[in-house]
Amino acid sequence: MKKSETKGATTPSELIDARIAELGDWRGEMLARLRALIHAADPQIVEEWKWRGVPCWYHDGLVCTGETYKAVVKMTFAQGASLADPARLFNSSLDGNVRRAIDFHEGDTVDEKALQALVRAAVALNTGKSAQRK
Template sequence: MSEVQAKSPSELIDARIEELGDWRGETLARIRALIKEVDPEVTEEWKWRGVPTWYHAGMLFTGETYKKAVKMTFAKGAALDDAKGLFTSSLDGNVRRAIDFHEGAAIDEAALKELIRAAVGHNLSGAG
């Protein structure tokens, strides 16, 4: 069994945050904390060779890290009301929507928690 297979998804996400060691790790850790605050029943998975992914009654979000952004992709974002206009990418897609967080940018935590709550509610409702 490889080292990656021996670790739980949560441990792999912890390791990614530590490995990043910069604003991206801090941002991913903050997003993760907000997700868990809103939905303590969320489960974490490690997908596609290294993408933190959160589930509750289906996929909710991914947390991808790039050189200049941390991207939180909402699996069914197009079905959510983004009243505060947080979505910044994947806007022409049929299903997904994403928020790109950049170095030094403040996170509107209240608005993000509202959007997280909406995503969980959408999944729990059984809606497409």
């Protein structure tokens, strides 16, 4: 996102709104949908804008990011390798010891229930509460 495109956007939430509007295609729609699911899973989640344009969601630490690329919207869980994934949503960044990601392509369906369970498990891991783990 260019500086001129963020003019007037001062909060992380406003910057994320601007990114969604800037994309103007299926990626913006997917990012908006994922964002809504994240907030529904954890109403206390905090939005941040990091690394020159990456939407991030925090609750007692980084929960996940929402990166947009030409052919994919990537949702990366900071501690994904420590999370149980019974629905097998993780389909990217599977070789690392820490992160796990879900790549969403145009036309993909979202398993909302399973995704929200992953978000809640990541928050529970961050807060030290009981969570489903590997």
